[in-house]
Each structure stands twice: as C-alpha cells, then as structure tokens.
Amino acid sequence: MPLTDVEKRGPLTRLLLPPGVGADALPLLAARALRALTDGYMAVLLPAYLLAIGLGTLQVGVIATATMLGSALATLAVGAWGHRVASGRLLRGAALLMAATGVGFAGLTSFWPLLLVAFVGTLNPSSGDVSVFLPLEHARLAGAASGHARTALFARYSLVGALCAAVGALAAALPEWLASRAGVAPVVTLRAMFLLYGAIGLLVWWLYRGMATGAEAGEPTRATAPLGPSRRVVVRLAALFSVDAFAGGLVVNSLMALWLLERFGLSLGQAGAFFFWAGLLSAASQLAAPLVARRIGLLNTMVFTHIPANVCLVLAAWAPSLPVALALLFVRSALSQMDVPTRTAYVMAVVTPAERPAAASFTAVPRSLAAALSPAISGALFAAGFVALPLVACGALKIAYDLALWRGMRGEHLPGE
Numbered sequence: 001m002p003l004t005d006v007e008k009r010g011p012l013t014r015l016l017l018p019p020g021v022g023a024d025a026l027p028l029l030a031a032r033a034l035r036a037l038t039d040g041y042m043a044v045l046l047p048a049y050l051l052a053i054g055l056g057t058l059q060v061g062v063i064a065t066a067t068m069l070g071s072a073l074a075t076l077a078v079g080a081w082g083h084r085v086a087s088g089r090l091l092r093g094a095a096l097l098m099a100a101t102g103v104g105f106a107g108l109t110s111f112w113p114l115l116l117v118a119f120v121g122t123l124n125p126s127s128g129d130v131s132v133f134l135p136l137e138h139a140r141l142a143g144a145a146s147g148h149a150r151t152a153l154f155a156r157y158s159l160v161g162a163l164c165a166a167v168g169a170l171a172a173a174l175p176e177w178l179a180s181r182a183g184v185a186p187v188v189t190l191r192a193m194f195l196l197y198g199a200i201g202l203l204v205w206w207l208y209r210g211m212a213t214g215a216e217a218g219e220p221t222r223a224t225a226p227l228g229p230s231r232r233v234v235v236r237l238a239a240l241f242s243v244d245a246f247a248g249g250l251v252v253n254s255l256m257a258l259w260l261l262e263r264f265g266l267s268l269g270q271a272g273a274f275f276f277w278a279g280l281l282s283a284a285s286q287l288a289a290p291l292v293a294r295r296i297g298l299l300n301t302m303v304f305t306h307i308p309a310n311v312c313l314v315l316a317a318w319a320p321s322l323p324v325a326l327a328l329l330f331v332r333s334a335l336s337q338m339d340v341p342t343r344t345a346y347v348m349a350v351v352t353p354a355e356r357p358a359a360a361s362f363t364a365v366p367r368s369l370a371a372a373l374s375p376a377i378s379g380a381l382f383a384a385g386f387v388a389l390p391l392v393a394c395g396a397l398k399i400a401y402d403l404a405l406w407r408g409m410r411g412e413h414l415p416g417e
Contacts, residue, residue, distance in 0.1 A: 048190065049191075052187045
C-alpha cells in the first residue's frame with residue numbers, strides 16, 4: 001500500500017505538525033524558534049547593555065518604545081500594501097533587516113543612533129513576537145490548516161516560540177561568564193551577543209529562501225484582499241487588542257528584567273534563570289490551550305485564563321520578598337500566555353480566508369502601536385522611583401480588557417472555520 005502523507009513525514013515533522021497541516025509550515029516553525037531564541041536573551045540583555053554603555057533608565061524605556069513603534073509602522077505597511085507583494089519576499093527582507101539590526105546595535109554606543117536602529121530594526125524587548133514577521137507568518141500558517149487543526153498549529157507555533165525564548169533567556173548569563181573567562185570587559189561580550197543576533201537573522205533568511213510557494217507545493221493559490229465584509233469585527237478586535245497591548249507594554253520582558261534588577265538586585269544569570277522557568281510554564285500553558293479551547297471555546301479560553309494571571313501580576317508588584325514575587329510571577333506565566341494561540345486562531349476564524357493577511361496585520365498594528373507607547377512611560381516611572389506602579393497598571397488594564405472582550409464578542413459568527 002502507498003504511504004500516506006503523514007506516514008512519509010519523519011518523527012520530528014509529525015511531532016511539530018498536527019494532522020491535516022501542510023509541510024510548508026515547517027520552515028515557519030523553525031524560523032520562529034530561531035527568532036524566539038534571540039528574543040529570549042535580548043529581552044534580558046538589552047537593558048543591561050544600554051546601562052553598561054552609560055544610558056539611563058528613561059533612555060532604556062525610550063529605546064524599547066522605538067523598537068515597538070517601528071515594528072508597528074512596518075506591520076501597518078504590510079497590512080495596507082503587503083497583499084501586492086509575495087509574502088516570501090517580505091519575510092526574506094525582514095530577515096535581512098534582522099541581521100542589520102544586530103550589527104547596528106553591536107557597533108553603536110550613542111543614544112540617537114541606537115534610537116534610529118531600534119526604530120527601523122527588528123529588536124523585540126517583549127515576551128511575545130511583536131515584529132513585522134508576525135502577520136506574514138500568521139497568514140501563511142492560517143492557509144496551511146483549518147478548524148481545530150489551525151488552533152493546534154498556532155499552539156505549536158506559540159509553543160516553539162515560548163520554549164526557545166526560555167532557552168534563550170538562559171543565554172543571558174553567557175556574557176558575564178565569557179567576560180570572566182576571557183578577561184575582557186562585560187560590554188565586549190554583550191556586543192558579541194548582538195552580532196550573534198545578526199547571524200541568526202541570516203539563518204532565518206536561508207530558511208525563508210527554501211520555503212515553497214503555494215503553487216510549488218502543489219496547493220491551490222488563495223487570493224488575498226484588503227478587509228471587506230469582516231471590517232467591522234476586525235476594527236472592534238483591534239481596538240480591544242490595543243488596550244491589552246498597551247498594558248503589556250508597561251512590563252515587556254526588558255522592563256520586567258529591569259524591575260528585577262532594580263527591586264531585588266538580581267544578576268543577569270539569575271534574571272535569565274527566572275525567564276527560563278517562566279518561559280517553560282508559558283510553553284506548557286500554550287500546549288494546553290487547544291485542549292481547553294475544545295471544551296470551553298476560543299473566546300472563553302482567552303478571557304478566563306487571563307484574568308487570574310493579571311491578578312497575580314498586581315499582587316507581585318507589592319510582594320514583600322523575592323520568593324513571594326517569583327511565585328506569583330510563575331503562576332502568572334502558567335496562565336497569561338494561554339490566550340496567544342487561541343487569540344490568533346480566533347482572528348483567523350472570524351474573517352473570510354481572503355482577508356486573513358490583512359486581518360492579521362490590522363489586528364497586530366494597534367497592538368504594536370499601543371505597546372510602543374508604554375515602555376517609555378514605565379521607564380519614566382522607574383526613574384521617578386515608582387517601581388511598582390507599571391505592574392499594577394498593567395494588571396488592572398488587562399483585566400478591564402478581558403471583561404470588555406468577553407462582553408463584546410460573545411456569539412460572534414466565525415466564517416473562517
């Protein structure tokens with residue numbers, strides 16, 4: 001008997017790709033893994049590097065804002081005009097920009113040049129992917145599966161990202177270790193990590209280069225279009241997501257690392273270990289997300305796992321000791337990311353297939369724009385001595401978002417299923 005498509009796949013491919021998903025999704029998962037690896041250590045090392053070259057906490061927040069604002073504008077351009085250009089070409093261009101970003105941060109030390117590179121580059125100071133890669137990869141992944149298989153695929157995508165980001169966070173201890181072994185200043189090894197970031201960008205470019213188009217893969221080519229019949233619901237979702245993203249921007253990983261360094265005096269290695277274990281918990285929650293969604297639905301999974309996570313964040317801000325704060329943050333990590341794959345699957349299901357690239361961009365853009373505003377606010381609050389306020393504001397705003405989302409989207413028809 002001839003082998004089926006599933007039987008032809010190797011064990012690793014069968015593990016990564018759910019049944020009913022095309023093999024063209026595999027390079028996207030591999031690229032996500034590599035980018036998450038770099039994001040994991042960059043989120044911890046970015047504030048340490050900027051402080052090491054003489055910048056202040058306010059400038060750290062401003063640079064974090066610039067990275068997210070630039071990503072938001074690039075994502076907006078993809079949403080408005082990206083349907084005119086092949087997604088593979090856009091992904092390869094973004095990978096080359098990633099390589100240039102690493103070189104730029106490694107070679108510059110002044111605030112304004114670094115601010116410019118942060119704005120036009122791909123550096124990600126947050127716990128999730130907020131770059132221009134996101135809508136492009138989401139649109140291609142959405143076309144590779146449907147229904148529950150699509151939710152499972154997005155869960156794999158988020159899981160791979162969370163696991164690799166966790167491993168990357170451990171690499172934040174490398175600069176101190178290498179500096180002590182080689183007898184050089186820590187800033188030298190910190191720069192080397194930015195060069196590694198650029199090298200991985202070239203590897204991501206190579207992965208995208210080998211990715212087949214729909215026609216090459218023997219699949220029908222789906223037409224793409226700007227938003228049309230789904231515009232109303234996408235605009236509503238975009239407005240709600242912007243509240244969530246603004247709140248999340250107050251405690252992106254770089255600023256959470258800064259909070260741990262300033263509040264409890266953690267070393268880079270200790271902060272990296274925290275983000276490693278937090279990342280593993282996030283990965284486990286994202287793996288469980290499709291199972292929960294099958295039982296209670298995508299929307300309920302997004303809302304009812306998010307609220308207790310944000311209660312823990314508010315409590316952590318006032319924790320009397322490091323163990324209590326870490327325990328609350330770990331509980332938050334086990335719950336807060338369960339909405340990531342379900343949110344993406346929900347957006348892809350609530351629009352028609354032709355609108356998916358535009359919907360991915362137009363729901364990502366407000367998230368990126370809103371998140372871009374808040375790191376500078378947190379940096380200013382840290383500089384003024386209000387170190388607990390960003391965490392409290394983040395948790396309160398996210399709870400308000402959860403309640404508004406649940407009330408506004410109940411009973412919405414899902415035409416993309």
